[in-house]
Amino acid sequence: MRALSGKARLAGVIGWPISHSRSPRLHGFWLAQLGIDGAYLPFAVRPERLAAALDALAVLGFRGINVTLPHKERVLALCSEVTPSARRIGAVNTIRFGEDGTILGSNTDGFGFIENLRAALPAWRADAGPAVLLGAGGAARALAVALAEAGVPEIRLANRTASRAARLVDELGPPLRLAEWDARGDALDGAALLVNGTVLGMAGQPPLELDLARLPRHAVVNDIVYVPIETPLLAAARARGNRVVDGLGMLLQQGRMGFEAWFGRKVGVSAEQRAAVLAT
């Protein structure tokens, strides 16, 4: 890290635990690339100390922070203002501290997801056809809102715990509709996009079992799991000729909004940054 001045801009990430976070590497890359007088630091914050940590960071003059597990939902109630998308998602992952003591909460996961799709496949169109979304956890909620806001005409949502998916479909309404987890292969009929928003396929988790036979060859397959980069789902989809998009780009793209707000410089995602983050 370059030497900081007394005017250095500060940001960081809070989570519990935090040691696995790739955000310091992600933001550190941009800080170094642009030679910014600033730092981005990881903070392990116990759930019961969340409010105290927010106060402390604001008092210390931090411009803002990222919020990761397990704080994303609880932090919403501690924000003085929340963007409409974050409210619909029900979670905040990016905070800006206002000079007047306000705490502005937003959620950049959906932005990162759509930007990554567009960067990887510039010809991708939201209105190309139905999407199948697997999962109903925190990340999948952000994907559902992002896909709906982008104009996907139909989003078939399947989750192992059906009641969780049903609740999300009820909350968001059309274009979401419920699909059965046990018949998830059937939901692929005529789909233009398949997204894995579950933990399945992630290192240490079971693989996603899914028969791709009914998925059209022109469909795009996006896995938001990024450890490993090439999940078994992406490998299977690639092998049968589908275009695939991995999850690391989403992580990098979602960081742009926070970085630009805190450090005041526009940034883009590059192959060099991918390599730097992967080396973590």
Ligand SMILES: NC(=O)c1ccc[n+]([C@@H]2O[C@H](COP(=O)([O-])OP(=O)(O)OC[C@H]3O[C@@H](n4cnc5c(N)ncnc54)[C@H](OP(=O)(O)O)[C@@H]3O)[C@@H](O)[C@H]2O)c1
């Ligand atoms: N690329 C990115 O930028 C990015 C951003 C955020 C998250 N992610 C990744 O997205 C994944 C989900 O994260 P999250 O925050 O949404 O987690 P979460 O809130 O804990 O949700 C977990 C999801 O996985 C499902 N699941 C867990 N174990 C399962 C199993 N054995 N069989 C079937 N379904 C199972 C859950 O279903 P139930 O409801 O039935 O439990 C739920 O839908 C993680 O791998 C995370 O790393 C990536």
